[in-house]
């Protein structure tokens with residue numbers, strides 16, 4: 001019998017991420033760039049929520065948010081975080097672990113102003129994660145923001161920003177028949193010549 005091989009190639013994990021993400025863009029009906037972001041408070045209690053991947057550069061994976069939110073408070077206390085992509089139509093999962101760093105103000109400005117004006121005003125109006133007395137209060141704050149910036153550019157609130165997760169581990173999971181699924185984990189190891197990725201197959 002021919003020895004069966006893992007269907008997840010031993011390759012650069014960023015390149016593998018890009019290949020799977022490109023397939024997901026073709027197959028997922030909605031938000032193929034949606035990812036769960038797990039953070040942990042200073043007391044180590046975890047929390048998780050969805051955000052949208054808005055950039056994949058050489059440094060890592062970028063999303064945008066309000067830094068005065070619950071996640072923002074947790075990131076300030078503990079910059080370690082994890083991301084999770086699950087593409088149901090492909091039956092694949094990617095876990096990514098690393099450290100978050102805030103993007104430069106110019107990058108946050110550029111992304112903020114690339115969004116629709118309505119979204120920019122919504123970001124100004126929202127005190128993300130803070131208690132809201134009633135929906136009408138939010139709508140009034142939105143109208144007030146619209147009036148304030150009428151005829152001019154909407155200013156990015158300084159706490160509305162982006163974070164980039166620089167990964168030190170990836171794990172790729174894909175469905176295989178009989179629940180004999182494939183898993184391959186990549187870890188960054190620091191050598192004298194800089195970082196290199198070491199990969200290991202894991203039982204599913």
Ligand SMILES: Cc1cc2nc3c(=O)[nH]c(=O)nc-3n(C[C@H](O)[C@H](O)[C@H](O)COP(=O)(O)O)c2cc1C
Pocket residue numbers: 031034047048049050051052053063064065066069070071072128129
């Ligand atoms: C598919 C999806 C994508 C989302 N994308 C973002 C995002 O990119 N940025 C963001 O701040 N919140 C996003 N949200 C809302 C967050 O899940 C969350 O409700 C919000 O950021 C407040 O989280 P926090 O209280 O933990 O800070 C998204 C929600 C969903 C369901």
